[in-house]
Amino acid sequence: MVVGHIGKQVLFVIALSSVIAIGVSEISCAQKVKSITGVGSTFAGPLYQNWAEGAEKEIGVQVNYQPLGSGAGRNQIISKTVSFGALDVPTSVEKLTKNNLVQFPTAIGGIAVVVNIPNIKHHMLRLTGPIIADIYSGKIKKWNDPKITEINKDVVLEDLDIAPIYRADGSGTTQVFTSYLVKESHNWAETYGSNTSIAWPLGIGGRGNGSVASMVKNIKGSIGYVEFAYALQNHLCMVQLKDSAGEYITLTEDSLRAAAKTADWVHSKNFNVDLINIVGENAWPIVSTTYVLVPAYNQNSKGVVKFFRWAFDKGDGIAYTLHYVPLPIFVKEKIEKTWEYAGITPNNS
Incomplete structure (x- = not known):
C-alpha cells in the first residue's frame, strides 16, 4: 500500500491523537487518587500511619498523617486546614454543631x-x-x-x-x-x-x-x-x-x-464511652477510645471516609499487631449510618 503526502499527515495526526488520548487517560487515572491530610493524636499515630500504607496500595488513597497531638488536631480541623483531626477524647455536641463536624471512633488503646x-x-x-x-x-x-x-x-x-x-x-x-x-x-x-x-x-x-x-x-x-x-x-x-x-x-x-469489651456502645451518645477504671475482670484501668473529626456535607470528607471504611474492613489485623483493639462490627455499622446522615459516604464505594 502506497501512502501519499496527505495520507502520511492524516496518519500522523491519528497517531498523535492516540498518544494525547493515552496521556489524558493517565492524567485522569492519576486524578482519581485521593490525597488527604490528618493531624492530631500521637496515641493513634502508629495505627493511622500503618493503615495509610495499606490503603494507598489497595484503594489509591494517600494519607499524610502528622501526630502533633490532640490539641493540634482539634484546632486544625476547626480551621479547616486539614482533611481530618484526630483526638483521644470525644468532642461535645455543642462544638460539633458549631463547627459543622462529624465525630466517630476508630479504635481502642491503652x-x-x-x-x-x-x-x-x-x-x-x-x-x-x-x-x-x-x-x-x-x-x-x-x-x-x-x-x-x-x-x-x-x-x-x-x-x-x-x-x-x-x-x-x-x-x-x-x-x-x-x-x-x-x-x-x-x-x-x-x-x-x-x-x-x-x-x-x-x-x-x-x-x-x-x-x-x-x-x-x-x-x-x-x-x-x-x-x-x-x-x-x-x-x-x-x-x-x-x-x-x-x-x-x-x-x-x-x-x-x-x-x-465492657464498653457500653449501645447507650452511648455521639460514641462517647468512658473506659477509665472500668469494672471488669483483668481490665486495664487506663483505656481510651480514639476519635476522628471531619466536616459534614463536605466533598473532601469523602476521601477520609473511604480511607477509614477500608481500615474498618481490612485493618483489624494491623490494629491487633500494633496492640490496639478494633471496634465491634455493630459499632462500625453505626458509624456507616453517621457518614450517610452527614452526606460524606463516597459515591463509588
Missing part, C-alpha cells in the same frame, strides 16, 4: 505507666492511682517512699529521686491519664483536674508520646505515661496498676481487650 529504675524489670513494680497522683503532685519524692515499699515488699527500691515526665503539648493522652488521676485522688481532682493540658506542679515536659517515651528511657528515676505501642517499641518498663476491685493488673493485649 495507656501504660512506665518507669526507669535500676534493677526494676518489666511489670515488677506495683503502683496505685493515689500514689501516682502523689508522685506527680510532689508529695512522694523518692522511690523508696513508705507508701511505695508497702505494696512492693518483694522489691528492693533504692533511695532515688523520682523524675515525673509529662506531656507539654495539648494531648488527649494527658486528658485520659489525668482523668484516671481525678477518679483515683480527691486531692488531684480538687487541685489539678483533668484536661488536654494542665498546670503541672513539677516535672519535665515532652511533646508527643514518642518524646515522653524517649525521656523516660534516658532519665534515671523517671516515671511517665505513654500509649501501649510506644512502651513496647521503646522497651520501657511498665508497672502493674491496682484496679477498682483491688487486684493488680498488667497491661497486655488481654487486659486491654477485657476493658474494651
Whole structure:
C-alpha cells in the first residue's frame, strides 16, 4: 500500500491523537487518587500511619498523617486546614454543631505507666492511682517512699529521686491519664483536674508520646505515661496498676481487650464511652477510645471516609499487631449510618 503526502499527515495526526488520548487517560487515572491530610493524636499515630500504607496500595488513597497531638488536631480541623483531626477524647455536641463536624471512633488503646529504675524489670513494680497522683503532685519524692515499699515488699527500691515526665503539648493522652488521676485522688481532682493540658506542679515536659517515651528511657528515676505501642517499641518498663476491685493488673493485649469489651456502645451518645477504671475482670484501668473529626456535607470528607471504611474492613489485623483493639462490627455499622446522615459516604464505594 502506497501512502501519499496527505495520507502520511492524516496518519500522523491519528497517531498523535492516540498518544494525547493515552496521556489524558493517565492524567485522569492519576486524578482519581485521593490525597488527604490528618493531624492530631500521637496515641493513634502508629495505627493511622500503618493503615495509610495499606490503603494507598489497595484503594489509591494517600494519607499524610502528622501526630502533633490532640490539641493540634482539634484546632486544625476547626480551621479547616486539614482533611481530618484526630483526638483521644470525644468532642461535645455543642462544638460539633458549631463547627459543622462529624465525630466517630476508630479504635481502642491503652495507656501504660512506665518507669526507669535500676534493677526494676518489666511489670515488677506495683503502683496505685493515689500514689501516682502523689508522685506527680510532689508529695512522694523518692522511690523508696513508705507508701511505695508497702505494696512492693518483694522489691528492693533504692533511695532515688523520682523524675515525673509529662506531656507539654495539648494531648488527649494527658486528658485520659489525668482523668484516671481525678477518679483515683480527691486531692488531684480538687487541685489539678483533668484536661488536654494542665498546670503541672513539677516535672519535665515532652511533646508527643514518642518524646515522653524517649525521656523516660534516658532519665534515671523517671516515671511517665505513654500509649501501649510506644512502651513496647521503646522497651520501657511498665508497672502493674491496682484496679477498682483491688487486684493488680498488667497491661497486655488481654487486659486491654477485657476493658474494651465492657464498653457500653449501645447507650452511648455521639460514641462517647468512658473506659477509665472500668469494672471488669483483668481490665486495664487506663483505656481510651480514639476519635476522628471531619466536616459534614463536605466533598473532601469523602476521601477520609473511604480511607477509614477500608481500615474498618481490612485493618483489624494491623490494629491487633500494633496492640490496639478494633471496634465491634455493630459499632462500625453505626458509624456507616453517621457518614450517610452527614452526606460524606463516597459515591463509588
